[in-house]
Amino acid sequence: MTWRYVELLAIGAAVTAGVSIVAILLGLGLGVLVCSASLARSGAVRAAGRLYISFFRGSPLLVQLLMIYYLLPAAGINVPSLVAAVLGLALCTAAYQAENLRGGFLSVAPGLIEAAQMLGMAPWRILLRIRLPIALRLTLPAVLNEAIMILKASSLVSVVGVEELTRSAQNLATSTYRPIPIYAAAGAFYLILNRLLAGGGGVLRRMLG
Amino acid sequence: MAAALQVRRLGKRFGAHAVLREIDLAVREGEVTCIVGPSGSGKSTLLRCMAFLEAPSEGEITVYGAPLGFRVTESGERQRLPDSDVARVRRNIGMVFQQFNLWPHMTALGNVAEALRQVRRLPRREAEARAMAQLAKVGLAERARHYPSQLSGGQQQRVAIARALAMEPRIMLFDEPTSSLDPELTGEVLNVMRELARAGMTMAVVTHEIGFAATVAQHIVFLDDGRILLEGTPQSVFAQPWHPRLAQFLETYIDRGAAVLLQGAPA
Ligand SMILES: Nc1ncnc2c1ncn2[C@@H]1O[C@H](COP(=O)(O)OP(=O)(O)OP(=O)(O)O)[C@@H](O)[C@H]1O
Ligand SMILES: [Mg+2]
Numbered sequence: 198m199t200w201r202y203v204e205l206l207a208i209g210a211a212v213t214a215g216v217s218i219v220a221i222l223l224g225l226g227l228g229v230l231v232c233s234a235s236l237a238r239s240g241a242v243r244a245a246g247r248l249y250i251s252f253f254r255g256s257p258l259l260v261q262l263l264m265i266y267y268l269l270p271a272a273g274i275n276v277p278s279l280v281a282a283v284l285g286l287a288l289c290t291a292a293y294q295a296e297n298l299r300g301g302f303l304s305v306a307p308g309l310i311e312a313a314q315m316l317g318m319a320p321w322r323i324l325l326r327i328r329l330p331i332a333l334r335l336t337l338p339a340v341l342n343e344a345i346m347i348l349k350a351s352s353l354v355s356v357v358g359v360e361e362l363t364r365s366a367q368n369l370a371t372s373t374y375r376p377i378p379i380y381a382a383a384g385a386f387y388l389i390l391n392r393l394l395a396g397g398g399g400v401l402r403r404m405l406g
Numbered sequence: 407m408a409a410a411l412q413v414r415r416l417g418k419r420f421g422a423h424a425v426l427r428e429i430d431l432a433v434r435e436g437e438v439t440c441i442v443g444p445s446g447s448g449k450s451t452l453l454r455c456m457a458f459l460e461a462p463s464e465g466e467i468t469v470y471g472a473p474l475g476f477r478v479t480e481s482g483e484r485q486r487l488p489d490s491d492v493a494r495v496r497r498n499i500g501m502v503f504q505q506f507n508l509w510p511h512m513t514a515l516g517n518v519a520e521a522l523r524q525v526r527r528l529p530r531r532e533a534e535a536r537a538m539a540q541l542a543k544v545g546l547a548e549r550a551r552h553y554p555s556q557l558s559g560g561q562q563q564r565v566a567i568a569r570a571l572a573m574e575p576r577i578m579l580f581d582e583p584t585s586s587l588d589p590e591l592t593g594e595v596l597n598v599m600r601e602l603a604r605a606g607m608t609m610a611v612v613t614h615e616i617g618f619a620a621t622v623a624q625h626i627v628f629l630d631d632g633r634i635l636l637e638g639t640p641q642s643v644f645a646q647p648w649h650p651r652l653a654q655f656l657e658t659y660i661d662r663g664a665a666v667l668l669q670g671a672p673a
Contacts, residue, residue, distance in 0.1 A: 308507035311459050312566075315501040316521035316573055317493050326524060330511045406511045406553065 202369055203382065209365030210386040216279065216361060217348045217390070220286035224347065225340070227287060228294030229329060235295060236302055246295070253292030259353050261285050266357040282354035290347045297339040301332030334405040341398040345391055362386055410435045410470060410577050410608045411456060411499075417464030418451055418632075425451050426632045429465070433577065433625075438609045440619035443629035444655050449612040450504075452629065453581050456610065457501050458492055469498050469577070500570030504582040506562040508554040514541060514565045515550040518572050525573070540568040544598050560591030564598055571602075578602065580611040616656065620644055628652060 235246030253261065262285040269276050276284070305328050313323045333340065352363035360368075366383035370376035409432035416429040425448045433439045433456075441449050454460040456467060458475040466484075467474045474495045476484045508517050518537035522528045528536070541547050544564040554562050563583055570578060580599065584592040596618050603609060603622050613619055619626055619640060626643040628636040630651045636643050647653050 306505070306507070308503055308505050309509055312501070312503065312507040312509075312569075313521075314459070315457060315496060315499065316569070317497060317525040318521060319493075322524050326520065327509055331509070334511060 202373070202379065205369060206362065206365055206379070206382055206386060209360060209362040209383075210390065212359065213348070213351050213362040213386075214390055214393075216282050216286065216354060216359065217351045217394075220283050220290060220351070221344045221347055221394075223283065223287035224290035225294050225344075227291035228298060229324070231291055231295035232298045232302060233324060235299065250292045250295055253289050254296070258285070258289050258350055259356065261289055262353060262357055278354075278358040281357045282351075282359045285357070286347055286351060286354065290343060293343045293346075294340060297336050297343060298332050301334075301336040302328060304335055305331050330405055334402075337398065337402055337405070341395070344394055344398070348390055348394060349387065408435050409433065411610070412468045413452075413456065413465070414467070415465040416452075416455060416462050416467065418448070418455055418460060419463045424632060426455070426462075429634060431627060431634065431637075433608060433610045435608055436606050437624040438603045438611060438622050439625040439627060440623040441610065441612045441627045441629055442614070442616065442619055442655070443635075444651075444658070447629045448632045449629055450581050453579050453610065453612050457499055457579055458496065459501075461486075469495050497573070498576045500573060500575030500578045502563070502566050502570055502578065502580045502583050504585050506554070506559070506566045506586075508562055508566055508569070510554050513551050513553055514546060514557065514561075514568075517554070517565055518569045521569070521573055537568070537572055540572045541565070543571070544568045545594075558591060559587045560594045563587065563595045567595075567598055567602075577608045577610070580609065580613070582612050582614065584613070584615060616644075628655070630655075 231246050231249050233246075234242050235250060237243050237246065262281065265276070265285045265288075266278070266281045269281070309327055309331070310323055313327050318326070351361060355361060355364035355367075362383055366379050370379045373379065411433040413429055413431040413433075416426060416431075417424065418426040429452060431439075431452075441452065443449050451460060455462045456474075458467070461475060464484075466476060466478045472495045473487065475487055475492055477487055478484055508514075509520070512520060515534060515537050518540055519530075519533040522533035522536055523530060526533070538547060538550060541550050544567055546561060546564055546568070549557060549561060549565075554565070557565065567583075583599065584595050587595065592615065596615065599609070599611070599618070600622055611619070611623070621640075623640055626637060626640050627634055628643055628651075635651055636646060636649060643652075644656075647656055
């Protein structure tokens with residue numbers, strides 16, 4: 198295995214990392230909104246939140262990716278492969294993160310929110326400054342676990358034409374007829390990315406106190 | 407003296423259960439009003455209505471003349487006011503809870519500075535300087551960097567008082583501020599409240615500390631089964647222990663110290 202192959206795999210790994218990180222962050226943000234919706238006072242908003250969660254948890258990610266890639270252009274919206282990939286992953290992971298965060302949000306004592314209301318904090322500030330940090334701290338293991346799942350599931354985005362780590366490895370393996378060292382190297386790259394993600398989780402844990 | 411907070415014909419129902427009925431109450435400027443009464447008589451509900459944490463079912467509350475939550479029109483109809491209006495009127499009110507309700511992910515300083523930053527929009531430096539000054543006033547300057555879980559109950563409650571005071575309210579509401587504290591920790595919280603009363607703060611305090619009520623309050627309200635049964639100065643209320651409900655209540659809650667104080671109080 199020459200240095201050139203490692204370089205090609207590294208490019209694939211960079212794509213995987215970029216797509217995953219953006220999808221994870223976007224998905225977490227969206228997940229917070231979906232979760233608040235699923236716990237809202239208004240029945241219609243709550244139903245919409247629940248529907249979102251059951252739809253994206255109930256269908257395969259692969260199908261969701263293909264739907265975004267083929268449906269949106271059919272509706273006249275042109276999406277580049279990368280955008281479709283990030284969007285698909287983010288929409289899906291948001292449903293899982295919303296479900297993960299749910300227990301955390303429910304555990305926030307109502308008194309903590311009342312105290313913030315009495316001090317004049319607006320609802321969105323209470324969400325960002327009080328409810329989310331408390332919920333996130335409690336549910337961090339599950340939230341990080343989902344982030345790792347997304348990093349691994351990002352290999353699916355090759356179906357919409359993004360050449361990420363797994364696809365790079367496949368291409369190299371067929372062109373060199375040396376699948377074993379190449380897939381082993383790809384596995385090592387995934388491992389490194391996971392370690393980095395876990396490190397980011399540690400930073401988040403310290404930030405949450 | 408003028409009423410800072412006025413409650414008129416207030417009623418509160420939870421479903422079919424009428425918890426408060428026909429409450430008329432004035433929390434007067436510069437006075438300490440203590441609300442006492444048996445468990446379940448509706449004290450917390452009344453205080454929460456006064457902060458609009460519960461929406462009254464009937465009646466009206468005004469804070470320095472401004473209606474809180476509902477406006478009563480000339481034809482006598484009640485109109486729900488927008489949340490922004492509730493927030494504006496609430497700016498006059500600070501609240502202290504039985505369970506402290508400090509935010510666990512922020513230090514004492516962070517708890518006190520939070521609303522100064524997020525609501526008052528003060529720069530961090532200034533917010534923290536003011537928060538520090540408030541903590542110093544309740545005697546906790548050296549605990550500023552501690553998290554709530556690292557503080558005793560009495561210290562946590564003093565941080566909660568500092569947090570409310572930092573927003574410079576004109577009225578302070580306390581819901582049993584010492585009821586979840588060990589007996590040896592109630593004193594430090596009551597002392598802070600005494601200090602606040604001496605400085606002229608308008609206060610409404612729900613409490614079982616009859617000794618505190620008898621010595622600090624100008625105005626005692628005895629609530630029983632959702633109604634005001636007796637009210638007046640501590641002397642006039644506690645000098646009526648012949649009243650059967652009050653006698654029963656005092657027997658349950660009064661402590662030895664308070665008994666001595668009351669016997670010494672001029673009738
Ligand atoms: N959110 C609620 N839903 C239904 N009932 C309630 C609610 N809050 C209070 N109550 C009822 O209202 C009555 C008065 O309660 P409240 O908490 O105001 O009493 P309290 O005088 O503060 O009692 P304590 O001294 O035990 O704190 C009780 O019977 C209680 O069960
Ligand atoms: Mg109560």
